[in-house]
Amino acid sequence: MSNILQKFGMGECKYVTISFYPRITLSLSSNSQLPDAMPYRYVICNLLYLTIFRLDIICAVNIMIQFMQKPYFEHLNIVNKILRYITIMKDLAIKYFKFPLFVLLGYLYYDYGGDRYDRKSTYYYVFIIGPIIIS
Numbered sequence: 001m002s003n004i005l006q007k008f009g010m011g012e013c014k015y016v017t018i019s020f021y022p023r024i025t026l027s028l029s030s031n032s033q034l035p036d037a038m039p040y041r042y043v044i045c046n047l048l049y050l051t052i053f054r055l056d057i058i059c060a061v062n063i064m065i066q067f068m069q070k071p072y073f074e075h076l077n078i079v080n081k082i083l084r085y086i087t088i089m090k091d092l093a094i095k096y097f098k099f100p101l102f103v104l105l106g107y108l109y110y111d112y113g114g115d116r117y118d119r120k121s122t123y124y125y126v127f128i129i130g131p132i133i134i135s
Contacts, residue, residue: 004046010083018085026063028117032073040071043079050086055133057082059124066115104129 034040047061060082067075110123127135 004050004083004086007046010080010087013084013087016081016084016088026067026075026078028067028070028072034071034073034076037068037071040076040079041068043083044068047079047082054086054089055135056089057086062122062124066120101130 044061044065047057048065051058051061060078064075064079064082105128106125107128108123108125110121112121113119115122125135126133
């Protein structure tokens with residue numbers, strides 16, 4: 001995780017306590033399009049890899065993936081905020097314990113046609129075994 005932050009010059013940045021505001025409205029018609037989308041895509045691919053270990057950023061990264069084709073500066077600012085959020089958690093880890101009671105719970109949030117531009121549906125899910133989030 002520290003390597004990813006160092007790659008993008010965010011190793012010693014100030015942290016934020018929340019990675020993404022769920023009800024933020026992102027625009028596809030801003031005048032400030034990035035001249036080259038490749039750095040944005042590179043950051044998103046690294047964040048996508050990081051979601052294997054950091055389940056708390058999956059929602060934010062999933063939303064930012066939708067803008068890989070035509071990113072704007074406002075999208076890059078949000079991606080930088082996600083990187084700043086990772087900074088506060090880079091020394092923390094998830095520790096799994098063995099529990100005698102095996103209870104599997106699953107929750108699903110489905111936003112049918114919620115994207116205001118192309119009416120795509122999105123969904124978020126979480127599976128829990130005991131007190132541990134596994135997916």
